[in-house]
Amino acid sequence: MRVVVTGLGAVSPFGRGADALWSGLLAGRSGVRRLEGLNLDGQEVNFGGQVQGFDPSDLLEAKQIKRLDRFSQFAITATAEALASAGLPPRFSGAAAESTATIIGSGLGGAVTIFEQAAIFAERGPSRISPFLVPAAIGNMAAGETAIHFGAQGPSFGAVSACATAGHAIGEAYEMIRRGDAERAIAGGTEAALHPVVIAGFNNMRALSRSASTANGGDPAAASRPFDTARDGFVMAEGAGVLLLERLDLALARGATPLAEIVGYGASADAAHITLPSPGGYGAVRAARRALEKAGRRGADIDHINAHATSTPEGDKAELDALRTILTDSADADAARVAAERAAPRATITATKSAIGHTLGAAGALGAIATIRAMRDGRVHPTLNLEHPDPLIGNLDIVRGAAREQQVRLALVNAFGFGGQNAALLLAAWEGR
Numbered sequence: 001m002r003v004v005v006t007g008l009g010a011v012s013p014f015g016r017g018a019d020a021l022w023s024g025l026l027a028g029r030s031g032v033r034r035l036e037g038l039n040l041d042g043q044e045v046n047f048g049g050q051v052q053g054f055d056p057s058d059l060l061e062a063k064q065i066k067r068l069d070r071f072s073q074f075a076i077t078a079t080a081e082a083l084a085s086a087g088l089p090p091r092f093s094g095a096a097a098e099s100t101a102t103i104i105g106s107g108l109g110g111a112v113t114i115f116e117q118a119a120i121f122a123e124r125g126p127s128r129i130s131p132f133l134v135p136a137a138i139g140n141m142a143a144g145e146t147a148i149h150f151g152a153q154g155p156s157f158g159a160v161s162a163c164a165t166a167g168h169a170i171g172e173a174y175e176m177i178r179r180g181d182a183e184r185a186i187a188g189g190t191e192a193a194l195h196p197v198v199i200a201g202f203n204n205m206r207a208l209s210r211s212a213s214t215a216n217g218g219d220p221a222a223a224s225r226p227f228d229t230a231r232d233g234f235v236m237a238e239g240a241g242v243l244l245l246e247r248l249d250l251a252l253a254r255g256a257t258p259l260a261e262i263v264g265y266g267a268s269a270d271a272a273h274i275t276l277p278s279p280g281g282y283g284a285v286r287a288a289r290r291a292l293e294k295a296g297r298r299g300a301d302i303d304h305i306n307a308h309a310t311s312t313p314e315g316d317k318a319e320l321d322a323l324r325t326i327l328t329d330s331a332d333a334d335a336a337r338v339a340a341e342r343a344a345p346r347a348t349i350t351a352t353k354s355a356i357g358h359t360l361g362a363a364g365a366l367g368a369i370a371t372i373r374a375m376r377d378g379r380v381h382p383t384l385n386l387e388h389p390d391p392l393i394g395n396l397d398i399v400r401g402a403a404r405e406q407q408v409r410l411a412l413v414n415a416f417g418f419g420g421q422n423a424a425l426l427l428a429a430w431e432g433r
Helices: 018-027 062-067 070-085 094-098 111-124 133-137 141-150 162-178 196-204 248-253 279-295 313-327 333-342 360-377
Strands: 003-012 100-105 184-191 239-247 260-269 304-306 348-350 410-417 421-429
Touching (some): 003 070, 018 360, 070 141, 070 239, 094 100, 133 141, 162 239, 162 360, 162 421, 239 248, 239 360, 260 279, 260 360, 279 313, 279 410, 279 421, 304 360, 360 410, 360 421
Parallel strands (some): 304 348
Antiparallel strands (some): 003 239, 003 260, 184 239, 260 421
């Protein structure tokens, strides 16, 4: 069973829409800035990838906006765009409704709602807690509210695997269609967790970049520095990415034009540490190789990689080892270095998080959207802030400086999460076959 992508939808620090995301990435702009509307007094980190001026009132009534957490509003907005771009109606009915799955995940769910309501409880007591607290905050509600809004009555749940969430959601939706449990799927990830408590939590575990804090006068746009020797942590961001997946035969029968084909998906666990990747990135290697195996392809066949590349010292190091191992079809990282010295891998690599920050549970979906647009447009967006390349890069080809023209036929999208959870999506360009 072949599965294709026919629709894309996004909300990102560049604004609403997949076009806004792609144009910002191609232009080499940054969506990272000082955070607005948050009380960050006394905090070291006061910048991130914030969606500014978001207004879903064209899709949701005022009472819905009031009761839905922002992460669910993002998901519904991105889904509306994905359905429209796929040429599908704004609401499913009949057999189409029953055969449409909704798999949208979030790493932290309605964290902002939880913390806001906890503050109300502390200040005003239990009687003032909103009756919408639980249905707004629980992590599956992005999928649940989206299914309700669009009338999708097929399987529905929310994947939760930290920053691997969207990769797993898309991959599991792909497998669901392949095994016949759905004919199409709304799949992706969403995150809206820019809250002082969450920022403090990530910062206190030394995960966030501090290079652009008010104290040292740094530039927020330069804080996310994947693969750079000066990288010092990730930059928190918010947003959503949704893909509309369909069985190929049904998509063609209704006259849709596939944007790309999902040809492989793999998942693995490092089983090593709650935050640090396994040495050599072997968990990532296993996930990618499983995806390649399903597609009947080799690492050397890959044209392009949208790297997880969070800008953390150890995470980027492990991914560089993993990428070299994958691309050279080597047994391990050491063998990969030898193979790479003989012939440089031909694949290009880019890091979407360098421009928009780390959207946590939405990251894999936004990376997949950027990859599909690269396939469609014949251009790969640059990695920002890579001024002092890590020597570990060696002869890996990381696109930087400006967008590069390239025909991308086979691409890998990486998504890794705390807990040692890894997801790999293998995408192929649609060539009318």
